[in-house]
């Protein structure tokens with residue numbers, strides 16, 4: 001697996017001179033206040049935004065130059081808003097995640113229908129959706145819809161998983177299960193990049209934390225270092241203090 005690298009990313013009003021090299025095998029959390037540029041950065045890393053300056057490369061190749069199907073095999077992207085355009089079944093929605101592998105018949109990366117079905121089954125089971133696979137997506141709850149969209153990305157088994165606030169609509173148990181699953185994916189050598197608002201989750205479960213403020217990186221490193229209480233207090237304009245020990249820290253907030 002290969003690095004995902006952003007060099008001098010600039011989007012006027014959104015990102016300024018962002019340099020970032022992301023390593024596979026790690027869970028990286030991108031955090032920051034509202035409007036700091038987290039979603040913009042994630043979309044750039046997924047190759048979804050036209051850049052004014054700068055570049056994003058995956059394994060040394062410019063994302064912009066990769067054919068869409070190849071890019072989709074390398075990078076799975078879960079957007080912030082759980083919108084689904086078509087009222088298909090959960091299983092059909094998740095199957096769409098296999099499209100990048102279903103190219104021309106002679107393509108060397110093409111998978112068999114049995115492999116595709118197995119990947120869909122795995123993703124449905126991982127997101128606790130096996131029992132809902134035949135239900136139309138319009139008949140799902142908000143959290144179930146969010147899980148179905150996550151399952152679609154997982155079904156594609158991309159080298160990089162980029163997810164924008166993937167825990168936002170999930171209950172405690174499903175959020176914990178998704179984080180455990182993403183950690184396991186990183187353990188298998190995939191790259192995992194998550195936009196998170198839950199700083200305790202980033203502190204306890206990420207390998208690396210990138211803090212954005214007004215479109216710039218202001219901290220980047222192991223969670224204990226990047227989320228040091230004084231920096232959290234300054235960037236989020238709260239009085240923040242960490243409690244507890246490694247792996248189970250909680251953030252206590254006072255008045256600004």
Ligand SMILES: Nc1ncnc2c1ncn2[C@@H]1O[C@H](COP(=O)(O)OP(=O)(O)OP(=O)(O)O)[C@@H](O)[C@H]1O
Nearest residue numbers: 013014015032033034035036037038039040041080
């Ligand atoms: N399509 C767009 N065109 C121009 N500016 C945008 C666009 N989308 C977002 N912005 C602006 O860019 C800045 C960064 O937005 P972005 O959505 O990346 O922030 P964020 O850190 O993800 O915020 P949040 O935590 O609120 O989701 C904000 O000031 C926002 O108003």
